[in-house]
Amino acid sequence: MTYADYEWYLKQDLSQYAGQWVAIIDKKIVANDKDAAKVIQEAKRKCPDKKPSITKVNNQLSIFHS
Amino acid sequence: MTLTYKFNKYRLENGQYVSRPRIPIVLKGTGSIDAFALLDTGADTTVIPESIASSIGLDMTGQRDKLYAYRESSEVIPSKVDITFLGKARRQSIQLQSVPVLITIGEQSGEIVLGIQKIFDEFDITFKKKQNKIIFKKIQ
Numbered sequence: 001m002t003y004a005d006y007e008w009y010l011k012q013d014l015s016q017y018a019g020q021w022v023a024i025i026d027k028k029i030v031a032n033d034k035d036a037a038k039v040i041q042e043a044k045r046k047c048p049d050k051k052p053s054i055t056k057v058n059n060q061l062s063i064f065h066s
Numbered sequence: 067m068t069l070t071y072k073f074n075k076y077r078l079e080n081g082q083y084v085s086r087p088r089i090p091i092v093l094k095g096t097g098s099i100d101a102f103a104l105l106d107t108g109a110d111t112t113v114i115p116e117s118i119a120s121s122i123g124l125d126m127t128g129q130r131d132k133l134y135a136y137r138e139s140s141e142v143i144p145s146k147v148d149i150t151f152l153g154k155a156r157r158q159s160i161q162l163q164s165v166p167v168l169i170t171i172g173e174q175s176g177e178i179v180l181g182i183q184k185i186f187d188e189f190d191i192t193f194k195k196k197q198n199k200i201i202f203k204k205i206q
Contacts, residue, residue, distance in 0.1 A: 001090060001092065001100035001152060003090065003152060003153070003154045003155075006088075006090040006102060006152065007072075009074070009088075009102055010072050010073075010074050010075075010088065013077060015076075015077050015079075018079065035117060036115060036117040036118050036121070037117040037118075037120065037121055040099065040121050051100055052099075052100065053090070053100040053101060053102060054099060054100070054101050054102075054118075055088070055101060055102035055103075055177075055178075056176075056177035056178070058076070058177060059076055059077065059078050059079050060078065060079060061078055061080065061082065061084070
């Protein structure tokens with residue numbers, strides 16, 4: 001992960017991925033799915049030499065997410 | 067040593083906007099994963115979904131327990147994980163070892179939540195929403 005990916009992520013509207021996990025590499029969404037394990041696998045398959053950053057896109061009003 | 071993070075502005079499905087404290091971390095077991103996790107001052111402990119815990123090889127042999135969140139409960143397994151809090155430069159990053167976590171079982175709906183246990187013992191954390199800053203100051 002780079003801090004640049006974090007700063008890029010903060011500025012994105014990811015509402016199209018609501019309810020899904022996304023994987024970010026070099027300021028791009030490289031994989032998305034409801035299953036985090038699939039997202040990690042897909043990101044590694046697409047970019048075997050890079051390490052993705054993952055996060056969950058939750059667009060529901062929430063008090064606790066687990 | 068301090069680390070500074072920001073709130074992540076979300077547009078909700080109802081059109082409202084909310085700001086959530088998102089923290090760039092690395093979770094490490096036998097493997098590791100980079101993630102942008104939610105910091106939750108209302109969570110007693112850190113919570114990780116089973117799919118993530120499996121992918122980084124966390125020990126999942128602990129005794130199952132229940133985690134209560136508002137009116138619902140989830141089945142969880144206690145474990146430990148190393149967490150690195152990312153700095154702007156790699157050398158500024160700070161690692162906490164053996165942070166207690168609860169692994170939520172069989173859920174695809176959860177996310178990575180950073181809770182109070184250990185993390186709030188190691189950092190003084192200041193929220194400055196108007197300045198869009200979350201400041202982690204390492205307690206010496």
